[in-house]
Amino acid sequence: MPAFKTFSIGSGKNCDIRLNQSSIDNIHAELVIARNGKLHLTDRASKNGTFRKNGARWVRLKQDYILPTEPLRFGDYHVSVSTLMQVIAASGADAQIAAGAINGNASNQKGAAAYDPKSALPTGRVRRSVDTGEIIAVEKE
Template identity: 30%
Template sequence: MTILTVGRHSDCEIILDHPTISRRHAEVQAVAGGKFTIQDTDSAGGTFVRDGDIWRRVRKQTVSLRDVLRFGEYEIGVAELLEKIDPSVTLQFGASEAAPVRRAAGANSEPKKPEVGGRFERDPATGLIMKKH
């Protein structure tokens, strides 16, 4: 299965331009049943998953499209993150699965929107998102 790298570096598949995000911050991989694994790659700012009103720092965690992540101080929903590389993600797993991102109270500015690096395609046999070669 393809592993997608999240970070500020131009070699990452999902580029998030924010000062609290490491060059290679985390990795995302699809697993069975519409779930995804998020793994922190020893980032300085940490990777977190929201659990109600609490942020839980994670090393490796299985998440769904409903979950909201935080890389350093940058918050983004799993569905929104994956749509950056393939807009059909919420269509495949169901738009109702995605949760809106609630920004932290007191946040005084919206972070820059992520940019995407590379080109991707969906493998017709497995339905997985693959990097084009």
């Protein structure tokens, strides 16, 4: 089984998760589901943005880990992460990965360590990739 699966989100015909709404770009965002159930969402430089709910306000999301219970907004389209996961599961994606992420308990299974998002960050000197916006470790000179 691969370490992760990537799903494209957008209004385009080739997207894995198709959201047919005028405020959504052809390729709007990308959702990565790790084997351990961690979810990572990246906005693909969409015109109308990707947002997560923070209290009463919507906060722009460029790239971050998300929770299965989080409400999201792609442009003007409101959806929950769990709804996206149900679409993925219905499409025939790996049921073990989708089920772990839907339940939000993949990292809390018996014997598994609690997930700390900071542990996935690079250490030492870092820089942002010009191409993807991703934070990457700088090679020692």
